Amino acid sequence: MHRRRLIVLAVLFVASAVAYMTIGARGNWGFVLEFRGAKLAALCLVAVALSTSTVLFQTITQNRILTPSIMGFDELFVLIVAMGVFVFGMTDYLVVTSWIQFGVSLVLMTGASLLLFGTLLLQERPDLMRMILTGLVLTVLFRSLRTLLVRMLDPNEFSVVQVSSYARFHQIETGLLAIAAVTIGAALVGAWAMRHRLDVLSLGREAAINLGEDVRRGTLQVLVLIGILVSVATALVGPTAFLGLLVVSIAHAVTPTGRHAVLLVSAALISGTTLVGGQALLERVFGLVTPLTVVIDLAGGVLFLVLVMKGLKR
Amino acid sequence: MISVMGVSHDLGGSTVLHDIDLEIPKGKVTALIGPNGAGKSTLLSLIARLARHRTGRIMVDELEVGVCASNTLARRLAILPQSSEIAPRLTIEELVAFGRYPHHLGRPGKHDREKIAEAMTLFDLDPLTQRTLDTVSGGQRQRALLAMIFAQDTDYMLLDEPLNNLDIAASRSLMALLQRLAREHARTVVIVLHDINYACAYADHIVTMKGGKIGPQGDAETLVDGKLMHEVFETDAVVHRIGGRTFVAV
Structure with missing residues (x-):
């Protein structure tokens, strides 16, 4: 049904990728392509991880305002990283340079999100305003705990945590590209395999049970996927407040459908175009005067307020 | 046959169902x-496993609710809950599908x-296939x-x-x-009704409930009278029988 729109989105995405690779490139092409290629791959991974985790979260919560970032998932990951630095006390702790550290953070993150958000989502009727407030409180809580930990660190360790606490699209941890690609790839396969079940889960608890879906099991599985996707994306570029909300809202407007087979693809393409195209513009054309995060958070923040106001009115 | 055996249920600390035993006959319209x-x-x-029962057993034919696979039960039994808030941006056709x-x-x-097309026609939804749920009336939504x-x-x-939400023509x-x-088609229909007159007119079997317990049950003609109205509903409505049919004056 939405095939033509998906093709247009795909063309836009490829165009922005080509622009990112070629604009302002001078000198040795081999070097340019390799250097930019790694960053492009990282941007794409982050884009698809964020859009997918947002779609998944909105499906199991049946609303279009909340996203993992708003609920504090990525702050939770940064807190776990800070705890890692604090406990192991490595001066050169680069978030995820080693596979073991990354694996431990990932497991901790998944467990913590299952515990925290699983109990929240599996209540009989979690209402929207309570979820938003819980998200705010959790975000502030995680951030305060991190600040507390950071105060007890020595300056070198402090700088490591500080770098991972803010979104940065121009300075990506390309060192973890391989493991990030594998992990995100696995989570995406999982999400895609669930696409029909997600359609049913998005109908709400009672309708989903009537159609024979185990809502509890589905919710927990989706939370694991979200935990993985958010961890890897945050490890690569740091917390991204409103990007997920922005791109998924656009996806709902461009391809209005309840079918996740369409929605997941459309959101991923829009997310990729926004990140890669936006980064190409700001990095190459405007020479990094304004970081992309500022633009995205401004647009996404305004959208969030509008959606909340509309939700309150209804 | 649906058999409910010794089922009790608590909601928010108070008992809402007390040791229920009930058999719902197959191939009939049963009104609660x-x-x-x-x-x-x-x-x-x-019965529809939307909530878990703590005590007792519920059987739908040979399937035990809460034990058999949810998907197996979904091919045997369907429920339309009261006021189901369902994704408002779905089209009618997507919902029915x-x-x-x-x-x-x-x-x-x-x-x-074929089944979807049959259902669309039967419930008179063919002119509405591509409309989204938030753009149709309450009655049309209910039909979908x-x-x-x-x-x-x-x-x-x-x-x-x-x-609920249906006018008299749609209700009838x-x-x-x-x-x-x-x-x-030998389907078994269990229906909670507010209007006792609809129950009298269309149900083969009527089950009364009060205070979390099963009251008297039977068909409209033998069951529904002034005494029942008083005992179950605590109101003194007059019951008339006209032409072999039962009417409760409201």
Whole structure:
């Protein structure tokens, strides 16, 4: 049904990728392509991880305002990283340079999100305003705990945590590209395999049970996927407040459908175009005067307020 | 047959169902009636595994609720809960198509599409296929939800106050349709009704509930009289019998 729109989105995405690779490139092409290629791959991974985790979260919560970032998932990951630095006390702790550290953070993150958000989502009727407030409180809580930990660190360790606490699209941890690609790839396969079940889960608890879906099991599985996707994306570029909300809202407007087979693809393409195209513009054309995060958070923040106001009115 | 054996249920610390024993006959329209808060909806949602029962057993034919696979039960029994808040941006056709999900798990075939078309026609939804749920009236929305349950093609259909939002014409045609499903297709319909006159007119079997317990049951002619109205509903409504049919004056 939405095939033509998906093709247009795909063309836009490829165009922005080509622009990112070629604009302002001078000198040795081999070097340019390799250097930019790694960053492009990282941007794409982050884009698809964020859009997918947002779609998944909105499906199991049946609303279009909340996203993992708003609920504090990525702050939770940064807190776990800070705890890692604090406990192991490595001066050169680069978030995820080693596979073991990354694996431990990932497991901790998944467990913590299952515990925290699983109990929240599996209540009989979690209402929207309570979820938003819980998200705010959790975000502030995680951030305060991190600040507390950071105060007890020595300056070198402090700088490591500080770098991972803010979104940065121009300075990506390309060192973890391989493991990030594998992990995100696995989570995406999982999400895609669930696409029909997600359609049913998005109908709400009672309708989903009537159609024979185990809502509890589905919710927990989706939370694991979200935990993985958010961890890897945050490890690569740091917390991204409103990007997920922005791109998924656009996806709902461009391809209005309840079918996740369409929605997941459309959101991923829009997310990729926004990140890669936006980064190409700001990095190459405007020479990094304004970081992309500022633009995205401004647009996404305004959208969030509008959606909340509309939700309150209804 | 649906058998409820020794089922009790608590909600928020108070007991809403006390040791319920009930058998609902197969191939008939059974109406559950009773005052507000009698536990009718709770009983229905326990039978349809929307909530877990702590004590007792519920059997739907040979399937035990809460033990058998949820998907197996979804092909045997469907429920339309009261006021189901369902994704408002779905089109009517998409919603009805979900009824087939338990059978095809995401890959609809020719037979599924036929069933969907049949349900759309039966519930008079053909002019509305591409409308989204938030743009249709309450009655049309209710018909779409009913069509989804119908497309699910189950032996048992549990309906919790389906006449809400329906005018008298739509109510009568729905009740007549349910009656036909029971008589011609041997479907079992269990329906919570607020209006006792609809129960008298269309149900083969009436079960009364009060205070979380099962009251007297039977068919309209032998069951419903002034004494029952007083005992179950605590009101002194007069019951008339005209031409072999039972009417409660309101």
